[in-house]
Amino acid sequence: xGTLDGKVIIITGGGTGLGRSMAYRLAEExxxxxxxxxxxxxxxxxxxxVRKLGRKALVVSTDVTDSTQCNNxxxxxxxxMGRIDVLIxxxxxxxxxxxxxxxxxxxxxxxxxxxxxLSGGFYCSRAVTKYFVDNKRGNIIMVASGxxxxxxxxxxxxxxxxxxxxxxxxxxxxxxxxxxxxxxxxVPGFVDTFEYQPEEYQKAVAPMRAVRTSTRxxxxxxxxxxxxxxxxxxxxxxxxxxxxxxxxxxxxxxGGLAGGFATTGYAPLxxxxxxxx
Amino acid sequence: xxxxxxxxxxxxxxxxxxNKFWTRPLVAALAAAGADIAVIAKNSSKLTEAVEAARKAxxxxxxxxxxxxxxxxxxxxxxxxIGEYGRIDILVNxxxxxxxxxxVDIKATEWDKVMDYNFNSxxxxxxxxGKQMLVQKKGRIINLISxxxxxxxxxxxxxCVSMGSVLQLTKALAQEWALQGVTVNAIGTxxxxxxxxxxxxxxxxxxxxxxYGKPEEIGSLVVYLxxxxxxxxxxxxxxVDGGLMAHA
Numbered sequence: 160x161g162t163l164d165g166k167v168i169i170i171t172g173g174g175t176g177l178g179r180s181m182a183y184r185l186a187e188e189x190x191x192x193x194x195x196x197x198x199x200x201x202x203x204x205x206x207x208x209v210r211k212l213g214r215k216a217l218v219v220s221t222d223v224t225d226s227t228q229c230n231n232x233x234x235x236x237x238x239x240m241g242r243i244d245v246l247i248x249x250x251x252x253x254x255x256x257x258x259x260x261x262x263x264x265x266x267x268x269x270x271x272x273x274x275x276x277l278s279g280g281f282y283c284s285r286a287v288t289k290y291f292v293d294n295k296r297g298n299i300i301m302v303a304s305g306x307x308x309x310x311x312x313x314x315x316x317x318x319x320x321x322x323x324x325x326x327x328x329x330x331x332x333x334x335x336x337x338x339x340x341x342x343x344x345x346v347p348g349f350v351d352t353f354e355y356q357p358e359e360y361q362k363a364v365a366p367m368r369a370v371r372t373s374t375r376x377x378x379x380x381x382x383x384x385x386x387x388x389x390x391x392x393x394x395x396x397x398x399x400x401x402x403x404x405x406x407x408x409x410x411x412x413x414g415g416l417a418g419g420f421a422t423t424g425y426a427p428l429x430x431x432x433x434x435x436x
Numbered sequence: 437x438x439x440x441x442x443x444x445x446x447x448x449x450x451x452x453x454x455n456k457f458w459t460r461p462l463v464a465a466l467a468a469a470g471a472d473i474a475v476i477a478k479n480s481s482k483l484t485e486a487v488e489a490a491r492k493a494x495x496x497x498x499x500x501x502x503x504x505x506x507x508x509x510x511x512x513x514x515x516x517x518i519g520e521y522g523r524i525d526i527l528v529n530x531x532x533x534x535x536x537x538x539x540v541d542i543k544a545t546e547w548d549k550v551m552d553y554n555f556n557s558x559x560x561x562x563x564x565x566g567k568q569m570l571v572q573k574k575g576r577i578i579n580l581i582s583x584x585x586x587x588x589x590x591x592x593x594x595x596c597v598s599m600g601s602v603l604q605l606t607k608a609l610a611q612e613w614a615l616q617g618v619t620v621n622a623i624g625t626x627x628x629x630x631x632x633x634x635x636x637x638x639x640x641x642x643x644x645x646x647x648y649g650k651p652e653e654i655g656s657l658v659v660y661l662x663x664x665x666x667x668x669x670x671x672x673x674x675x676v677d678g679g680l681m682a683h684a
Contacts, residue, residue, distance in 0.1 A: 384668040391665045411669040
């Protein structure tokens, strides 16, 4: 018996990274899982993992920047799984191929950054909302980022979109509360998703990985997060035990935002010699 | 039912300072997740009720009646817990005394009393318990406070300052102990009622979920934050408020 027995949960961006962790952690507690993304092979890998845990899994090829495909994701889930209990809008990309100076950003760069990280969540949420209202119950989980709370050099669309996700959460929650639909947001800090990436990606980033993990220097707890830190957070928010929690913003970032530690690696320290005298 | 990943099997939890209605539901949730319990608070029948709730869940429990505003008394009580159980894994601070008066009318003694109950008692527990957690290189501190730690309200100066103080204590301690395995987080509560009262119209417009929280609804978040899987979550303020803080 699990705390999510019988629930059907959709995870966009469910093929890799945080999405894969969510799929496994939720399936362990009894949920059937629908994973959606553009690339099919990673989705199939996640689905196989879910089935190994004894749960049903459905793969739906979806580009969340296309609202028709988001509508299809919801329709197909209802047709094949019969119900939807939670939608997790996890799809997103941290940055494009390489950062460009502001004056060289194209309209296309801007729209892609905003669409993948913000509009996709809106399209999927819009598509499921009517079903949730008719069902008199629903649960949406958004995924923002610590970068949605601070400015970050050269990462314009991502920080703007993720800040948007935070207030999308609040307004959707307030708007839908009377229909018994909860909307919450999880906020990961620096999470090393290496273990849940496809093999070719792992090969490509392996040489850079030592550099990446050095970001722990300015994470107060001294290490990067694990995908499961976020996987388990969504488990808490998916369960009925969090029924009185909506419009919540749940940060798991090793203490970074609370301490005002900047993404530059600079961390202020005060002298212990200052006295009261 | 507790999700397997959030289990607190054989962990030692202190529930501290409450004289409202949090102790019994907190103890029930922690014990159901597998923790053994020590309740430290002003002497009242609530202590025995809480101990009974833990034992009903099959866990060990002790109650230590204590004047929580007294630093030496808190120190003694915490030492007694360590003597009894050998360690402390979880501290839940739940001190919350409401006090609302116009700022200019508040007597110095009243102000001090509010700060004593709502802030100094929490500080006493963090200090005594934190010492042990630093030795263990592991611990979970969860401060149950009000959303008014972040918002102002007329006639609420003393209360808001006391709650805001706990929030800043939470954030600064989280940084100070981040490398030593001790996480410090706060939970902000909205409007709760034990009796399941219906809301009047004003409150119904104010609380998005249009109902009071039930005290036991605090349990799942406390258990989540107390569990081993939250070692990347520290310095946070999370709300159980039916959506209130999103527009208030």
